[in-house]
Amino acid sequence: xxxGNTAYAFRVWALSEAGPGPATEILGRxxxxxxxxxxxxxxxxxxxxxxxxxxxxEGLLHVAWAPPLxxxxxxxxxxxxxxxxxxxxxxxxxxxxxxxxxxxxxxHQGGPTETQTAPLAIDALPRCAxxxxxxxxxxxxxxxxxxxxxxxxxxxxxxPQVTSIHELSA
Numbered sequence: 001x002x003x004g005n006t007a008y009a010f011r012v013w014a015l016s017e018a019g020p021g022p023a024t025e026i027l028g029r030x031x032x033x034x035x036x037x038x039x040x041x042x043x044x045x046x047x048x049x050x051x052x053x054x055x056x057x058e059g060l061l062h063v064a065w066a067p068p069l070x071x072x073x074x075x076x077x078x079x080x081x082x083x084x085x086x087x088x089x090x091x092x093x094x095x096x097x098x099x100x101x102x103x104x105x106x107x108h109q110g111g112p113t114e115t116q117t118a119p120l121a122i123d124a125l126p127r128c129a130x131x132x133x134x135x136x137x138x139x140x141x142x143x144x145x146x147x148x149x150x151x152x153x154x155x156x157x158x159x160p161q162v163t164s165i166h167e168l169s170a
Contacts, residue, residue: 002030003030004030004031004032004033004072004073005029005030005031005032005033005072005073006029006030007027007028007029008027008028008029008030009025009026009027009028010025010026010027010028011023011024011025011026012024012026029073031073031141032072032073032074032139032140032141032143033072033073033141033143034072034139034143034144034145034146035068035070035071035072035076035137035138035139035143035145036068036069036070036072036137036145036146037068037136037137037145037146037147037148038065038066038067038068038079038116038135038136038137038145038148039065039066039067039148040065040148040149040151041063041064041065041081041133041134041135041148041151041153042063042064042065042133042151042153043061043062043063043064043153043154044061044062044063044064044115044117045064048062048064048115048117060119060120060121060122061119061120061122061153061154062117062118062119062120063081063103063117063118063119063120063133063135063153064115064116064117065079065115065116065135065148066113066115066116067108067112067113067114067115067116067137068137068145071112071137071139072139072141072143072145073139073141074139074140074141074143075108075112075139075140076108076112076137076138076139076140077107077108077138077139077140078105078106078107078108078137078138079105079106079108079116079118079135079136079137079138080102080104080105080135080136080138080144080147081102081103081104081105081106081118081133081134081135082100082101082102082103082133082134082135082147083100083101083103083120083125083131083132083133083153084096084097084099084100084101084131084132084133084134084150085097085101085125085126085128085130085131086128086129086130086131086132086152086155087128087129088129094129094130096132096150097126097128100134103118103120104118105138106118120153120154122154125154129155130152130153130154130155131152131153131154132150132151132152132153133150133151133152133153134147134148134149134150134151135147135148136148
């Protein structure tokens with residue numbers, strides 16, 4: 001089979017009892033394919049946050065990632081972003097939620113290699129110790145690339161719990 005998003009040159013000619021006819025070269029390209037994986041998601045530096053800041057932006061954390069190196073042959077137009085809350089038990093151990101929360105689809109902004117960001121409303125998250133993030137690119141051909149490995153984008157420090165121990169005397 002042919003590989004997707006690849007240019008091919010074919011040479012064809014007819015063959016009959018009189019011998020081969022003149023060759024004709026045909027140039028073609030196979031259809032676009034899914035883009036490659038994006039760069040690992042991370043908490044955006046304040047300098048990467050979109051400007052101007054929107055009203056109420058003080059409660060926002062921005063998640064950032066690099067676009068895929070290979071667009072699959074069609075321009076990357078958007079990104080799908082997922083979050084997975086992390087919870088902390090009484091012993092301080094952290095464990096992930098059972099499922100992922102879809103943060104939404106975000107339009108590609110700027111040039112093909114510019115870092116992308118998405119806002120994360122911290123108040124909208126469930127009460128948790130932090131969250132993991134995963135991102136996948138969508139290209140103009142309608143293909144979705146693989147999602148990135150989960151990466152922590154928000155970790156809240158553990159608040160020490162004070163436990164009183166009372167001794168009962170007999």
